[in-house]
Amino acid sequence: MEQQKLTAKQRFAIPRQVMQAQDPAIRVLNFTEVNLGYTPEQAQREAMRCIQCKDPVCIQGCPVNIKIDQFIKMIADGNFLDAAKKIKEDNVLPAICGRVCPQEDQCEKACILTKKYGSVAIGNLERFAADYERESGNIELPVVKAPTGKKIAVIGSGPAGLSCANDLVQLGYDVTIFEALHEVGGVLMYGIPEFRLPKEIVQFEIDGLKKLGVKFVTNAVVGRSVTVDELLQDEHFDAVFIGVGAGLPWFMGIPGENLLGVYSANEFLTRVNLMKSYNFPENDTPVFDCKGKNVAVFGGGNTAMDAVRTAKRLGAKNASIVYRRSEAEMPARVEEVHHARAEGVEFLMLMNPLEFIGNEQQWLTGAKCLRMELGEPDDSGRRRPVPIKDSEFILPIDMAVISIGNGSNPLIKQTTPDIEVSKRDTIVVDLNTMATSKENVYAGGDIVTGGATVILAMGAGRTAAAAIHEKLMGGSAN
Numbered sequence: 001m002e003q004q005k006l007t008a009k010q011r012f013a014i015p016r017q018v019m020q021a022q023d024p025a026i027r028v029l030n031f032t033e034v035n036l037g038y039t040p041e042q043a044q045r046e047a048m049r050c051i052q053c054k055d056p057v058c059i060q061g062c063p064v065n066i067k068i069d070q071f072i073k074m075i076a077d078g079n080f081l082d083a084a085k086k087i088k089e090d091n092v093l094p095a096i097c098g099r100v101c102p103q104e105d106q107c108e109k110a111c112i113l114t115k116k117y118g119s120v121a122i123g124n125l126e127r128f129a130a131d132y133e134r135e136s137g138n139i140e141l142p143v144v145k146a147p148t149g150k151k152i153a154v155i156g157s158g159p160a161g162l163s164c165a166n167d168l169v170q171l172g173y174d175v176t177i178f179e180a181l182h183e184v185g186g187v188l189m190y191g192i193p194e195f196r197l198p199k200e201i202v203q204f205e206i207d208g209l210k211k212l213g214v215k216f217v218t219n220a221v222v223g224r225s226v227t228v229d230e231l232l233q234d235e236h237f238d239a240v241f242i243g244v245g246a247g248l249p250w251f252m253g254i255p256g257e258n259l260l261g262v263y264s265a266n267e268f269l270t271r272v273n274l275m276k277s278y279n280f281p282e283n284d285t286p287v288f289d290c291k292g293k294n295v296a297v298f299g300g301g302n303t304a305m306d307a308v309r310t311a312k313r314l315g316a317k318n319a320s321i322v323y324r325r326s327e328a329e330m331p332a333r334v335e336e337v338h339h340a341r342a343e344g345v346e347f348l349m350l351m352n353p354l355e356f357i358g359n360e361q362q363w364l365t366g367a368k369c370l371r372m373e374l375g376e377p378d379d380s381g382r383r384r385p386v387p388i389k390d391s392e393f394i395l396p397i398d399m400a401v402i403s404i405g406n407g408s409n410p411l412i413k414q415t416t417p418d419i420e421v422s423k424r425d426t427i428v429v430d431l432n433t434m435a436t437s438k439e440n441v442y443a444g445g446d447i448v449t450g451g452a453t454v455i456l457a458m459g460a461g462r463t464a465a466a467a468i469h470e471k472l473m474g475g476s477a478n
Helices: 008-012 040-047 068-076 080-088 094-100 122-136 159-170 199-212 228-233 265-273 302-313 334-342 411-415 454-473
Strands: 035-037 151-155 174-178 215-217 239-242 262-264 294-298 318-323 346-349 351-358 364-377 383-387 393-396 399-402 441-443
Touching: 035 122, 040 068, 040 122, 068 080, 068 122, 080 094, 080 122, 094 122, 094 199, 094 454, 151 159, 159 174, 159 199, 159 239, 159 454, 228 239, 228 411, 239 454, 262 265, 265 302, 265 399, 294 302, 302 318, 302 334, 302 399, 318 351, 334 346, 351 393, 364 399, 441 454
Parallel strands: 151 174, 151 239, 174 215, 239 441, 262 399, 294 318, 294 399, 318 346
Antiparallel strands: 351 364, 364 383, 364 393
């Protein structure tokens, strides 16, 4: 049935299509992707649920303003490759965003079908179109404009840096991305597990940028191996974009955090995702031996879910989330919580650690915790956790992963004192241009906002690219 012949009533009758996934009992034993994607039939059927609003408010919910109504209509009509091209007019990483973006709080939240019928599965459809294009091999590289003669340095190869570089290289700039680690991709490569975002997809997108002419320099720690000033003055870059993220892990500041077996989520996930320590000794970076052990992850966000699900796959006998509020206050995506619970993760709510306890060999053996109850809402709008008197107890654990957030990369601040930073050490920018206080230096992503989403970082990268083009060439990016 063609989309244009469907009545609104017929569209309302189509149920939201459920994406197939690996069985929990099987997937907890591997690192391959959990969600299996839509079939073409499912994708068309889901796309037919879209009523093609005259004023598609879903677009306003997207930080990069993808033409959602248009690409969904193309899928409904079976024009899958055209749908992928339409998405990529605004989003250079659709296969990634379709997997990891919190659509339920962005585009899908704005969908007018949400309350009564359930929103159109915009994220699943975005993923389908991108995967279909990649798997078909019918990929057309965008046209690159004539060289401008201008050089741009992009610091950081995460989503902000990649999107900024993509826009600028197409406008004819000579773009070089500087990455501190030995592989490109930033948080997409080291932070998000393989079972949620296959690294071959990230690599595919990076390879596309290389084909457009973007150059990558790895093992380049800007602020140590080279400074921002040196890039501008000695290397003669015309502008610099800083997208170094928020990679400085926060700890809780309680006794015992220096015990063996206590990790930050950053270190734990980087060892597993980037250095593939789950294959040790085939890969030469070890990680804590979780087999048969009790592992607790302290925190309630998506990174905490990534860490606890990773521990489960590494063989943990008990893998638990310890969170000081209730599940209703957890910031993690509902889907991630659902997947974690299905995989056997235990949720220990309304608990707050006071101290980590170790043995004579300085290995972690437990966490002294305090039970909590919810009080009045705090500044975040969530109910404040309040200690319950005389409720201390010992939680026996062999490994702890701290996942309570991250601070800003400090190297740029230390070596570029004329860039203004906030009280939280994030870089201060003009949000209309992402320009910093330093001439011809721009910034975006988590180094500006603190820990946020992939798509918000991409939006910042695109805003900066347009502003750089306007500043250097006096022209619009369109």
